[in-house]
Amino acid sequence: MASDNDRKTNGVFKGLLETGSGVVGKAMDKGSDVASAMMTHTAGLISKISDDIGAMADRILMMEERIGLMADRIIKTEELMAKLTATLANRNLDLSSSESMTEQALRPPLLSVSTTETARSLPPQIQITGNPNLYLLYVSASPALRDTDTVVSKIETSGDLQTAWKRSLTALAGTFEPSDQASPHGAVLTVAVRSVGENGQPSPLSNSVDVLVAEG
Incomplete structure (x- = not known):
């Protein structure tokens, strides 16, 4: 027959096992909650980053359109300046030559x-x-x-x-x-x-x- 010491020892082990089981269960539940929260947070971050990337892409497209428009204006301005320079050059030539047929x-x-x-x-x-x-x-x-x-x-x-x-x-x-x-x-x-x-x-x-x- 088991002695009182053996029964006490078994009771202690049993208590420890029950306590450990409860702690492990709580830890697993807590870990599951943390993992779920992290996944939710990560999904939110990914969605936010995706929205930011979309907004940035729109801004890039808008910037490209503005750059294209500015380039067209620069080319047009250069053409006008070239025509103006040619006109002024011809005018100066006319003024400097009294025999000019123009x-x-x-x-x-x-x-x-x-x-x-x-x-x-x-x-x-x-x-x-x-x-x-x-x-x-x-x-x-x-x-x-x-x-x-x-x-x-x-x-x-x-x-x-x-x-x-x-x-x-x-x-x-x-x-x-x-x-x-x-x-x-x-x-x-x-x-x-x-x-x-x-x-x-x-x-x-x-x-x-x-x-x-x-x-x-």
């Missing part, structure tokens, strides 16, 4: 003739300020240079002038107004010019000159 094309040239009387087969000897290489010759039966009574020709050489003069008189035949000049057998034509610059821009119309065209 400068001459912006203002009406001055027309003069060596004589105010000529023949049908001989064009008047004309002088134009700036001596343009290219100009438009206006020959009209009307001092007002009406479109219906005016022939316009492009002149680049003296041969062009000769041809244009004959062509103009042929086109205006029958429209000459009687002359009140000294010659009873002539007609008065009005002559004017426009100089043409290197850029192809014609100047305003020059002063007009009346020329007596003698018969023959």
Whole structure:
């Protein structure tokens, strides 16, 4: 039979086992709660980080759009500056060169003739300020240079002038107004010019000159 000491020892072990079992159970329950709380907290953090990453991605896209817009504006500004620089350079060139055809094309040239009387087969000897290489010759039966009574020709050489003069008189035949000049057998034509610059821009119309065209 077990002695009292054995029974006491068994009781102590039994108590210890029960206490240990309770502690372990509580520890497991507590650990489970802690693990659950940690998982919940971690899931919340992951969700928050995901939201932050999404917001950051949106901001990055917005920033890219702004950068793209700014780049377009920079390119446009550079184009405008380049055009402005070119314009200013051309203007400075015009101001520094009194013989520039661009400068001459912006203002009406001055027309003069060596004589105010000529023949049908001989064009008047004309002088134009700036001596343009290219100009438009206006020959009209009307001092007002009406479109219906005016022939316009492009002149680049003296041969062009000769041809244009004959062509103009042929086109205006029958429209000459009687002359009140000294010659009873002539007609008065009005002559004017426009100089043409290197850029192809014609100047305003020059002063007009009346020329007596003698018969023959």
